[in-house]
Amino acid sequence: MSNGLYTAYLGMRARQRALDVTANNIANVSTTAFKADRLLYRAVEAEVSPESQTLGAETSGSAQPASAALSGDDAAIDAERASTLALHARRVGVVSATATDFSAGPIRQTGRTLDIALEGDGFLVVATARGERYTRSGSLTLNSAGQLVTHDGDLVVGDAGPLTLPPGEVSISSDGVISVRGSIVGRLKLVRFENAGRALIKEGQALFAATGAEQPKEAVGTAVRSGALEMSNVNPVAELVTMIQQGREFESMQRCVTLMMNELGRKIVNELGRI
Amino acid sequence: MSRALHTAATGMMAQQQQIDNIANNLANSSTVGFKRTRLEFQDILYQNLRTPGAASNAQTSLPVGLQIGLGTRAVASERIFLQGDFQQTQNPLDLVIEGSGFFQVRLSNGEIAYTRAGSFHLNAEGQIVTATGEPLEPAITIPREATSITIGTDGTVSVTMPGQANAQTVGQIQLATFANPAGLESLGRNLFRETAASGQPTVGTPDANGLGRINQGFVEGSNVNVVEELVQMIAAQRAYETNSKVITAADRMLATINQAVS
Numbered sequence: 001m002s003n004g005l006y007t008a009y010l011g012m013r014a015r016q017r018a019l020d021v022t023a024n025n026i027a028n029v030s031t032t033a034f035k036a037d038r039l040l041y042r043a044v045e046a047e048v049s050p051e052s053q054t055l056g057a058e059t060s061g062s063a064q065p066a067s068a069a070l071s072g073d074d075a076a077i078d079a080e081r082a083s084t085l086a087l088h089a090r091r092v093g094v095v096s097a098t099a100t101d102f103s104a105g106p107i108r109q110t111g112r113t114l115d116i117a118l119e120g121d122g123f124l125v126v127a128t129a130r131g132e133r134y135t136r137s138g139s140l141t142l143n144s145a146g147q148l149v150t151h152d153g154d155l156v157v158g159d160a161g162p163l164t165l166p167p168g169e170v171s172i173s174s175d176g177v178i179s180v181r182g183s184i185v186g187r188l189k190l191v192r193f194e195n196a197g198r199a200l201i202k203e204g205q206a207l208f209a210a211t212g213a214e215q216p217k218e219a220v221g222t223a224v225r226s227g228a229l230e231m232s233n234v235n236p237v238a239e240l241v242t243m244i245q246q247g248r249e250f251e252s253m254q255r256c257v258t259l260m261m262n263e264l265g266r267k268i269v270n271e272l273g274r275i
Numbered sequence: 276m277s278r279a280l281h282t283a284a285t286g287m288m289a290q291q292q293q294i295d296n297i298a299n300n301l302a303n304s305s306t307v308g309f310k311r312t313r314l315e316f317q318d319i320l321y322q323n324l325r326t327p328g329a330a331s332n333a334q335t336s337l338p339v340g341l342q343i344g345l346g347t348r349a350v351a352s353e354r355i356f357l358q359g360d361f362q363q364t365q366n367p368l369d370l371v372i373e374g375s376g377f378f379q380v381r382l383s384n385g386e387i388a389y390t391r392a393g394s395f396h397l398n399a400e401g402q403i404v405t406a407t408g409e410p411l412e413p414a415i416t417i418p419r420e421a422t423s424i425t426i427g428t429d430g431t432v433s434v435t436m437p438g439q440a441n442a443q444t445v446g447q448i449q450l451a452t453f454a455n456p457a458g459l460e461s462l463g464r465n466l467f468r469e470t471a472a473s474g475q476p477t478v479g480t481p482d483a484n485g486l487g488r489i490n491q492g493f494v495e496g497s498n499v500n501v502v503e504e505l506v507q508m509i510a511a512q513r514a515y516e517t518n519s520k521v522i523t524a525a526d527r528m529l530a531t532i533n534q535a536v537s
Contacts, residue, residue: 016279016528017324017343023279023521024318024344027286029514030293031316031347040339097325097339110313112355139315139353142455144474151315151351167375167452167477168485181485201327202342204320205350211327236517247524254531 008256014041014096015250021098022243025234033136033206034232036101036239041094102196105233107225113170114140114148117230122190122222125157126150126207132157134191134216137206139229148178152205158186172226188224191216278322278343279525285346286518289316292349293511300499301508308359308392308465309497311504315351318344356456359498361490367424368395368403371495374487376450377467379478380409387412389451389476392465394494403432407464415446428488430481450486451476 018039028034107117116138118124123134133154140156143149148156148163155162158178168181176188193199199214210216296314303309327340361371370393372378377389388409395411398404401419403411417424421434430448453459458472469476482488 017341019521019525019528020278020282020343023282023286023518023525024346026514026517026521027282027289027346028316028318028344029286029517030289030511031318034318037342037344096341098342099339110355111357112353137317139351141351141353141457144454144458144472146454146474151317151353167454197339198327201323201340202318202321202344204318204344206317236514240517240520243521243524247527250528251531254535257535 004260005257008253008260010094011253012250012257014039014094015246015253017096018246019243019250022239022246025239026236026243029232029234029236031137031206031232032139033105033230034234035103035105035136035202036232036234037098037202038101040097040099042097043094099197100200100202101233103233105231107228108231109228111227113172113226114142115227115229116140116172116188117225117228118190118222119225120192120219120222121196122192122219123208123216125189125191125216127155127157127162128152128207129154130209133203133207133209134200135206135208136230138224150206157189159189160186163188172224174223174225176224190219190222190224192219192222193217278345280522282344282346283518283521283525285319285348286521287515289314289347289349290511290515290518294508294515296352297504297508297511300504301501304497304499304501304504306392306465306497307394307494308390309499310354310356310359310391311497311499312352312354314349315353316347317350319346319348321345354457354459354461355498357498358495360496361493362496363493365492366394367426367491368397369393369492369494370395370426370448371490371493372450372481372487373490374485375456376452376481376486377456377476379412379449379451379476380405380466381412381414382409382466386468387476388462388466388468389459390465390467391495393489405465409466411448413446413449415448417445426489426491428482428490430489448481448489449478450481450489451478452486453477 021037021039025036118136118138123136124138126133126135135150139151140148141151142165143153146165148165150156163178163186165178165185166180170178170180172178176190178185178188193214193216195214199211200208201211203209293314296312300311321342321344323340323342325341372391372393377391378393379387380390382388390405394406395403396406397417398408401417403415403417415432417434418436420437422437423435425433425442426448430450431444432446432448433442433444435442453469453476454474455472458470459467460470462468479486
């Protein structure tokens with residue numbers, strides 16, 4: 001019984017984390033080029049026995065806590081079923097992982113030249129004090145030295161280092177070439193990753209850090225659109241539906257806890273106690 | 276648990292600031308020379324509960340991690356220095372800058388401030404001043420008996436005196452530009468002040484070195500686009516509501532726990 005309680009607790013904790021992720025997605029519905037996070041559930045086992053390894057392989061990824069098998073009719077269990085039950089009993093619950101949805105957000109026209117939206121899977125390269133970081137948030141500005149920077153003051157990297165823009169009318173072409181009053185100043189460095197979900201980790205401040213799983217490559221197919229910004233890719237309707245579902249699942253698991261604590265507990269104390 | 280509550284609160288605060296910003300833009304939709312601002316939002320830090328790539332056992336590593344973000348915040352109010360519409364007034368002291376550049380005015384404390392609002396007047400001494408009385412820098416005085424004032428595209432101010440056939444030059448308007456005009460600090464009253472972010476001003480004669488031309492008899496309207504602001508306002512209002520629903524959901528989860536314990 002304590003195993004079942006623990007399973008229900010893990011399920012409830014996973015739904016709480018799911019709500020944390022949903023809350024962050026919804027809070028960032030207006031964040032430029034924000035990429036939504038998805039919560040993935042994964043079954044866990046208390047210990048890995050030779051039999052459970054094969055079974056675990058086919059059921060991993062299931063969102064269901066495996067406590068249901070415990071409600072089987074004990075009297076009718078033959079030896080074979082007993083071993084299956086033992087396997088299920090070992091799978092004590094669910095833990096969670098997050099994955100970032102790198103799909104493109106909608107593009108909004110702003111008319112400001114230093115706003116750029118990236119069409120394609122490329123990233124801008126930003127030189128921070130901690131090293132190179134990657135971003136899709138193209139709301140850029142200039143610092144007092146006329147260098148192209150993000151809103152946190154980190155330098156945007158061009159093909160030949162930082163980009164310094166003299167005063168005057170700026171234009172940015174679709175391949176990232178920046179020109180001021182007709183003369184070329186430099187070109188934005190754009191990179192891409194084959195598997196961004198594995199290669200990048202969110203750092204906040206609209207920045208991604210490389211995990212080292214993959215080296216960045218030149219983003220060939222990415223077009224730069226000046227005078228526009230990529231909006232957040234969070235879909236508030238989908239997030240709200242997910243949130244309702246998380247809430248109901250949480251309540252269901254709480255009912256499991258109540259049931260185990262009240263009904264089973266009372267039966268054990270009253271009926272087993274009489275024997 | 277409290278994570279979701281606080282995260283949703285950051286979302287609500289951000290949308291509140293967005294509405295405040297839109298309100299200021301809309302309130303200034305008729306202000307001469309006003310430049311609208313746009314709030315820029317960023318995700319705050321992430322809590323790494325499991326780092327992707329960490330070893331799950333001796334052979335395998337975790338393909339995905341568990342990162343939970345802690346909400347959003349406004350990081351910048353970006354002033355958009357797009358040109359506003361020109362409105363013809365025929366008033367000789369209404370000036371617009373066609374292109375980049377700012378008029379310089381001297382504040383009562385001696386500091387120089389910068390403005391795009393070229394709706395000037397004369398004070399009791401005949402000096403060219405803003406609507407709030409700050410004199411143009413360098414100071415230009417129009418003789419009391421002048422019959423007409425002409426300001427050229429290069430900022431030359433000339434007047435016609437009674438009984439004289441030729442116009443007489445009384446001053447030269449100069450404009451200032453900045454490496455990063457978005458870094459200027461707003462003082463209100465349509466005035467801006469230089470900061471470390473904007474860089475030092477480059478002062479010069481209008482219509483040269485990338486500075487704009489001066490046109491007499493026009494004012495530059497506000498660059499606020501009322502329709503766009505209204506659309507943004509609706510979006511902000513709905514996002515605020517959605518965040519409040521998250522607070523409700525988090526509260527229900529807490530209530531569920533409390534019921535289980537009672």
